[in-house]
Amino acid sequence: MTRAFICGCAGLALSQEEKSFLREARPWGAILFKRNVASREQLSALTAEIRAALGTDAPILVDQEGGRVQRLGPPVWRAYPSAAAFERLGLPAEETAALVRLGARLIAHDLREVGIDVDCLPVLDTPVDGSHNIIGDRAYSRSPAEIARLGRAAAEGLLDGGVLPVIKHIPGHGRARADSHLELPVVEASRAELEAQDFIPFRADADLPLGMTAHVVYRAIDPELPGTLSKAVIEEIIRGLIGFDGLLMTDDLSMKALSGGFRARAEGAIAAGCDVVLHCNGDLAEARAVAEGAGDLVGRALERARAAKAKAPKEFDPVDGARQLDAALAAGV
Template sequence: MTSASPPRAVILGCSGTVLTPEETAFFRDLRPWGFILFKRNIGTPDAVRALTASLRDTLGRADAPILIDQEGGRVQRMGPPHWPKYPAGGRFNAFGEKAADIARLGARLMAHDLAQVGINVDCAPMLDVPVAGSDNIIGDRAYGDTPERVIELGRAVAEGLMAGGVLPVIKHIPGHGRATCDSHLDLPVVGADRTSLGASDFRPFRALADLPLAMSAHVVFTALDPERPATLSERVIREVVRGEIGFDGLLMTDDLSMHALQGPFRERAEAAYRAGIDVVLHCNGRMDEMRAVAEATPDLMGEGARRAEAALACLAPPDAFDVAEARARFEAAFAVA
């Protein structure tokens, strides 16, 4: 491998709080574009810093993206005792006209926590618009139950993250809010007509389509492609994500190991690339599955490479920020909400 070798179009997890020799050798040889961390990878702040440094060392790329799901509420990989507990997205609605300011402040504080340990991408904001009867996998994670509210608070969260030197990932494009089952466990099928989808589900993604990164939905939309979930559907990605929504940033899959997807892992990855995904995401750190995904993974080239470079170009040093004052203000807001 030389420093000029392109990365491969994949983001991978690892098994624990330190890399095993097998993982180090595998990542060095494979050259994934980036990594994602979960609770199993989170120790003390010093341990997380050491892990992110060692991951980047395997690639020889100081700006390699390291992702995490840090939304607040049920989805928060870094928490007590070393980091604060943050509220779920739905909690911000209690602040009325001040909701966006408080959401932006919370995201800025999260970005500080992440940047301090070498994490530079957060898989937030979640732009899904839930409907009555949908599965609770979205639930209080949603910023509201109208596109307008989701747009307002989603934009605020993205701004707070970027002000803190962390890139946002809009998810789950083109929308997971109508799903009546959890895509971690089964494949959701949404039967809404295209007009309804365009008027509600797609709107937050259109409004935030200027952001650099997006994660796909493992959801079948029968009005768009009755056979394949969005992640694996060329029609959904070409006509809706890139067309109607107008997203031209880097598009990654949701986790390939979720049970919404079926079949061998090599075939899952191949189907995603054929559909137009730029980078596949595999999260659980299982070496056998990662090796199978790697068999299908091309170099990140062409439009995918352009989008990846454009995304990383959006990274900027954190702006001036009084962390103690901001945290006191944030906590005081929720104490009286």
């Protein structure tokens, strides 16, 4: 039976120890980073190797946003603009959305070509004055309504290309004044403020298939636990108020916003209501503990996982698409 976790791997190919771990631990999927990427041929071989070890057509994820967060990049792949770059072009709203969708469609083409079928995009966080730059230009706008609209366009571009989108970081990382990779952010905003701004993009796009939590404490909802580990945040806000009923994964459990052992982190996230836990750094000792804490993928979580299946890509000319995107970006410089 599949276990309710997603794991990373250490390098450009799987070691024998990693192959054994994948066969025994049976993660739902795997996630890749720059350390796993060298060429199209190498990356295609790695994704095939992961699926062969698992014995299933397992989902393989990556963070391919554009801008600062791009795991597949030059000189092999094109450099995509940041999310914020689209709004800065100053185009009419419909043209901006069309370009965002086109950019995501091109990303999907790149990913499907090498066996990747899930992209941790779009970022639906809303930055505010004084917040940490960890989100910054990864956000499409400072307007929640515009973030919702452009995030939807990005998701549609990925879906058209046969790649599943992941909305992140639900219910919102944009107000955080710290980088959750390094420490635990605490948001002091009232629930009314959060509902009036931060939650809006997630509510608008709550029908999308996959979501990723935020390692952020929201004092007005749960004064102690970060969203990833908080039943109040997940049940009352994410599943309730926001209405997200897709597969909910954690942000990376190895981030320093969380504390305690890795089995306990995984157990806490599953107990709080996450469907799947994410462990990214490829450390097998940690990954084994995460696998033990995550347990089997069962019940409603399994149903959501089965529902999150990428469809075949729609017909698309990537050369013409790249020409259109480049022309629009050049005109806006």
